[in-house]
Amino acid sequence: MNGAYLDLVRAHAPLLMIVAPLVGAALTLVSGLARLSWVVACIVGGVAAVIGIDFALAVFSAAPPAIAEVGVAIYVDGIGAFAGALMALTLTFVLVAAGATLKEAGASAAPFNVALLLCAAAGWIGALMARDLAAVFVAVETAWLAAVGLTAVNAVQARAPLNGALRMLSLGGVGAALMLLGIGLLGRAAGSFEIDALPLAHISMPSVAGAGAALVLLGLAVKAGVAPLHAWSAAALGRSSGVVSFGVGVLAVLGALSVMTRVSAYTITAPELGAAISAALAGLGAVSVIVGSVQAVGSTNLLRLAAYAGVSQAGCVLLSVALGSPAGFAAALMQLVAFAAAGLALYGGAAAGRVQALDRLDGYAQRAPLASAAITAGALSLMGAPLTIGFLGRWRLVEAGVGAGWWWAAGLVIIASLSGVFYGGRLIERMYFRRANAAYEGEGGLWRAALAPALLAAIVGIAIGVAPNALLRAAAAASQLLTGLAT
Amino acid sequence: MTPEFALYAVLGAPVLQALLVMLVPKPPGLRDLIHIGFSLLGAIAAAYLVSAVAHHETARIVLAQPLPNVDLAFTIDPLGAMMAAVLNGLGVLHAVHAAGVARAKQERAPARLLAFIALAMAGVTAVAFSANLFSLFVAYQALALAAFPLVAHRGDEEARPAARAFLATLLASSIGLFLPAMIWTYAIAGALDFRAGGMLAGRVDALTANILLVLYVMGIAMAAIPPMHRWLPASSNGPFPALVAIQALAVLPAGGIGVLKVVTFVFGPGMGEAALASQLLIVLVGIGMIVAALIALSKQDIRERLAYSCMAQSLAAVMGALLSLQPGSFAAAGLFAAALQILALACAAATLLMAAGTTAAITGRTTVADYAGLGRVMPWTFAGFAIASASMIGMPPFAGAWAKLWLITAAAGSGLVWAAGLAAAAAILTFTHLGPLAANALAARAPTDAFKRPDGASILLAAPVILGSGGYIVFARAGRSARGLLVADLDRGGGPMSEQRKTPPPRSGVTGVLFVFCLAALIAGLAFDLAGGVRVRFWIGDQPGxxxxxxxxxxxxxxxxxxxxxxxxxxxxxxxxxxxxxxxxxxxxxxxxxxxxxxxxxxxxxxxxxxxxxxxxxxxxxxxxxxxxxxxxxxxxxxxxxxxxx
Structure with missing residues (x-):
């Protein structure tokens, strides 16, 4: 009996990964109580993560699973399965970690916070599983508006996050318009809105299709905070609460980058579009690496530093995708995992002690040794230290880049790592070798356990860096599975 | 005990040691016992590995496979075993000394200091035993991160910028230069495993070889090659036990070992394609040696003086390694000179820094002007100081003399007589900044201050210096067997070493003249100053007021x-x-x-x-x-x- 239910769940796994968070969001709003809503959200997130990981493992096994027809245009491919599982797992981590800071905007706002987090995750997972570009657009906008709402709801103690939310709304609106226009142009030129048809479509107007694809990617790049389109990120994250840091800095950016990777993988493999899309992505990635690195080095705010480091990391993801090869896509997926782990560790470590300005990190290791350890691991990963997942992701990019003759991409990776040495080293020096200048403001008692996801992310980041074979195999399988499983 | 177990032990013991020291900071007696005991364990394991290598046993351990076809692996070879044995042997003395200094000076956070010293020793041991470029890179980065807290240990306004400069220089150079070179090598060779005879031999053109050599040599900033040497004077702000670890036993030797391994196993001795870059680098290194020795002469703080002096010696080791890339039959001489120079540097620098640490702990004196006459009240400590200075200068029969002899031989044999001249000039300048200092300490009138113990130091502080200085004589006697062991390793791929092994170095000519000159200068200087007044003055000024x-x-x-x-x-x-x-x-x-x-x-x-x-x-x-x-x-x-x- 149980086996039958399990089979049923597995057959509907992609749909459940989208629906479960949405149902969970409704339940949290109904529950009304802050802690209860958080518990419900954590359970729902955990269920989605288990389903997602189980589904991904099945997809990458020798015998891919059959997916039930449900009348919804779902199209599962390797990148979607990989990134969907990663999103669901990250959602669970984010929900658990946000528990300690959930009430910063007031207890009444807590159910809204978790509901918006769940909606955002559902939107990004939906975009990763959507069959046609219109559905991708709807899912992305759902997720983005949830992220904007999350930022605005928590803009209670300072005006800066409200300004950030406004920027997110306005820039995201521009991005949405560009994306919609691009989808129209691409659909007109390719004769279909279905994403899986793009690589094989007979494109009658390559220039129009190219412009359309570029606009779609540009719209997504705004939401991923890719430089120079990242004007919202510092404003939204610089003085944000913990839940916004996790929800926007990690979940939203990860989701947007994942969707960008997926859409790029289809457009770049279309013969008429490949070269132009590759050049555009490479240029955008290069700018993002340089701008993000420079801004991270100059940051005096930990949250902004993490945001800018994320911009640099996003640039590395785009460079990987721009290669247009399975090796490049695999490198991009590895970097997405690295981004999630480093982001969770950095934002989690900062949220544990309510640290925003860098000088508040002075002597942090004495006040919060575990949070400092998480930040250290995140910083090491961002600087690409060996035996961390950050090194692994960048190595794969360099390997793929050198294989394709893109030596300059290796140079950009070196720049990203070098800047990581400066800003990461500064974090470590402040935490471990300065005298504390402020009292610990983090949660005490049981809520210290909210640091667990950050620590777990740090440990996972190092464990994968030491023994990456399973993840490498999964990423390689995902990158070669663009033909999709079922509808 | 199997070689594999010994390899695990020599790599793992310092890590366990660091954990235990951090977990058991009190009572201090137990903490120090753990620190010294595990250091001894590591030294025994390293000595066993030397024995295993001498009996042609092999061992390789793989800790992880972080990249496809690339292992985090360590293996024993004669070069690594010899380095590890000497460094870990000195590490035991340093452990005793560090415990003594931590007690005598009431160092802040002594457990943290001792723990990171142990981790630094683990790092240099891992560098010595690394089986491929990736493992070398990982060990190098780990060592930089482990040594960073040693520089920042005091945590004051001077230590923090110094620590930042230390970490930024080492990590930035390794990521900015070493890593690209490693990636490039991987792209060419398809693997990163060290190979006797050179991974790149026969696979690269001259341009690529020259660029790669520059990237590798400059990327291994731990060797203190200008302008990547900024970390070395910055590290002078650390406490003395940290200085011993950084400048004598871990970081600086790791740089030399790294360059030596890259030259031996990545390029291969006698690789003519890289001759141009190697000559340019030899010029840079030679001038750097002279400038470093001159700067040392200008420094009045003993820590800064010794830092620049160590830098000059480390550059001599790099010069030896680079000389091995010159075509001809003297490649092995260069490699052996480099290896011997690293070991001699470790012995001499450790003794000098431990002696300076003892002096600082007992008398509070850290300026060279204050050293006058201290040998009268601390005879054992300054006897060690004098012997170490003599070795650093290159005076026979101490270990440093043979290293410089081989270095000059290799330079002259390769046709680069000017390089031999640069090395000789640097040796003379080393004499000028260390010789008078040691002589002044021993010959000048004793200071009026009285000290608690006849030697002014507890046994924990004095004994390591004495034993460390004794190491030169032992090492000098063991030099011939060490040479056989090392050359056997460097010669595994065949090549010019076989011939070189049969050819003893010349014992006359330029080398002999230089040593005679050094000796005569020392005697003349001492006689002049002793005859001229009561106090030996040389270039050391009196402390005003x-x-x-x-x-x-x-x-x-x-x-x-x-x-x-x-x-x-x-x-x-x-x-x-x-x-x-x-x-x-x-x-x-x-x-x-x-x-x-x-x-x-x-x-x-x-x-x-x-x-x-x-x-x-x-x-x-x-x-x-x-x-x-x-x-x-x-x-x-x-x-x-x-x-x-x-």
Whole structure:
């Protein structure tokens, strides 16, 4: 009996990964109580993560699973399965970690916070599983508006996050318009809105299709905070609460980058579009690496530093995708995992002690040794230290880049790592070798356990860096599975 | 014991040692016992590996496979085994000495200091045994991160920028230069495993080989090649035990070992394609040696002087490694010179720095002007100092002499007589900044200050220096067998070493002239100064306005924390006046392991409410208050810190 239910769940796994968070969001709003809503959200997130990981493992096994027809245009491919599982797992981590800071905007706002987090995750997972570009657009906008709402709801103690939310709304609106226009142009030129048809479509107007694809990617790049389109990120994250840091800095950016990777993988493999899309992505990635690195080095705010480091990391993801090869896509997926782990560790470590300005990190290791350890691991990963997942992701990019003759991409990776040495080293020096200048403001008692996801992310980041074979195999399988499983 | 087990032990023992030391910071006796015991364990394991290598046994351990076809692996080879054995052997002496200094100077956070020293030793051992470029890179980065807390240990306004410069230089160069070179090599060779004869041999054109050589040599900034040497003077801010680890046993030798391994196993001896870059780098290194020795001469702080002196010696090792890339039959001589120079540097620098640390712990003196006559009251310590100086200079029969002999031989044999000249000039300049210092310490009139012990130091402080200096003589005698072992390793791929092994180095010519000159200069200088006056002066200036007086008395020290036992300790100290500034240096008594606390009601009492949270500022304020009150009788031995008051 149980086996039958399990089979049923597995057959509907992609749909459940989208629906479960949405149902969970409704339940949290109904529950009304802050802690209860958080518990419900954590359970729902955990269920989605288990389903997602189980589904991904099945997809990458020798015998891919059959997916039930449900009348919804779902199209599962390797990148979607990989990134969907990663999103669901990250959602669970984010929900658990946000528990300690959930009430910063007031207890009444807590159910809204978790509901918006769940909606955002559902939107990004939906975009990763959507069959046609219109559905991708709807899912992305759902997720983005949830992220904007999350930022605005928590803009209670300072005006800066409200300004950030406004920027997110306005820039995201521009991005949405560009994306919609691009989808129209691409659909007109390719004769279909279905994403899986793009690589094989007979494109009658390559220039129009190219412009359309570029606009779609540009719209997504705004939401991923890719430089120079990242004007919202510092404003939204610089003085944000913990839940916004996790929800926007990690979940939203990860989701947007994942969707960008997926859409790029289809457009770049279309013969008429490949070269132009590759050049555009490479240029955008290069700018993002340089701008993000420079801004991270100059940051005096930990949250902004993490945001800018994320911009640099996003640039590395785009460079990987721009290669247009399975090796490049695999490198991009590895970097997405690295981004999630480093982001969770950095934002989690900062949220544990309510640290925003860098000088508040002075002597942090004495006040919060575990949070400092998480930040250290995140910083090491961002600087690409060996035996961390950050090194692994960048190595794969360099390997793929050198294989394709893109030596300059290796140079950009070196720049990203070098800047990581400066800003990461500064974090470590402040935490471990300065005298504390402020009292610990983090949660005490049981809520210290909210640091667990950050620590777990740090440990996972190092464990994968030491023994990456399973993840490498999964990423390689995902990158070669663009033909999709079922509808 | 199998070689694999010994390899695990030599790599793992320091890590376990660091963990235990951090977990058991008190009582200090147990902490120090763990520190010394595990150092000894590592040294025994390293010695066993030397024996295993001599019996042609092999061992390889794989800790992880972080990249496809690339292992994090370590293997034993003669070069690595010899380096690890010497460095870990010296590490035992250093462990004893560090424990003594931590007690005598009441170092802040001694457990952290000792733990990171152990981790640094693990790092250099991993560098020595690395089986491929990736493992070398990982070990290199781990060593940089482990040594960073040693530089920043004091945590004051001077230490923090120094630590930042240290870490930024080492990591930035390794990521910016070494990593691209490694990636490039991977792209060419398809693997990163070290190979006797060179991974790149026969696979690269001249342009690629030259660029790669520059990237590798400059990327291994631990070798202190200009302009990547900034970390070395920056590290002078660390406490003396940290300096020994950084400049003598771990970081600086790791740079030399790294360059040697890259030249031997990545390029291969006698690789003519890289001859141009190697010659340019030899020019850079040679000039760097001379400039470093000149800068050392200008430095009055003993730590800075020794830092630049060590830099010059490390560059000599790099020169030897680079000489091996010159076509011809003297490649093996260059490699052997480099290996021997690294070992000689480790022995000499460790002894010099330990002697300086002992002096600082007992007398509080760190400027070269204050060293005059100290050999009269600390004869054993300064005997070690003098022997180490002689080895550093390159005076026979000590280890440094043979290294320089081989270096000059390799340079002359390769047709680069100017390189031999640069090396010889650097040796003479080393003599100028170390020879008079040692001679002055031994020959000048004894200072008026009296010391607690006849040698001025506890056995923990004096014995390592004496034993360390004794190492040169042993090492000099063992030089021939060491050569056989090392050349066997460097020659595994065939090539020019086989011929070189049969060819003894010339014992005359330029080399002989240079050594005779050095010896004559020393004798003439000493005779001139001894005949000219009571004090040996050379280039060492007197300390203006200095006046020392002695304070000594019984000190009743107690633990003011509830439940702690009371203890009776003895205090000792020196007060001095420099112009308008008073300097008060209190040296804790022998057997006192913790910070002493004043009697209840004393001005300093409040500063010791919690011995873990006590700040240096609090100690200084308390002691300053005592000075203002005309405190003279020494009711207790408060700190063991230097206090300066207006």
């Amino acid at each position: 200095g006046r020392r007086c002695r304070w000594r008395g019984p000190s009743f020290c107690s633990w003011c924390l509830p439940g702690r036992p009371r203890a009776l300790c003895w205090g000792d100290g020196i007060e001095s006046q420099k112009g308008r500034r008073w300097k008060l240096t209190l040296n804790p008594g022998f057997g006192a392991d913790h910070r002493r606390v004043a009697d209840p009601g004393d001005a300093a009492h409040g500063a010791f409410a919690d011995d873990r949270c006590v700040s240096a500022r609090g100690v200084l304020a308390a002691a300053r208050s005592r000075v203002r009150r005309g405190w003279r009788d020494g009711a207790d031995g408060t700190a063991g810190r230097s206090v300066q008051t207006r």
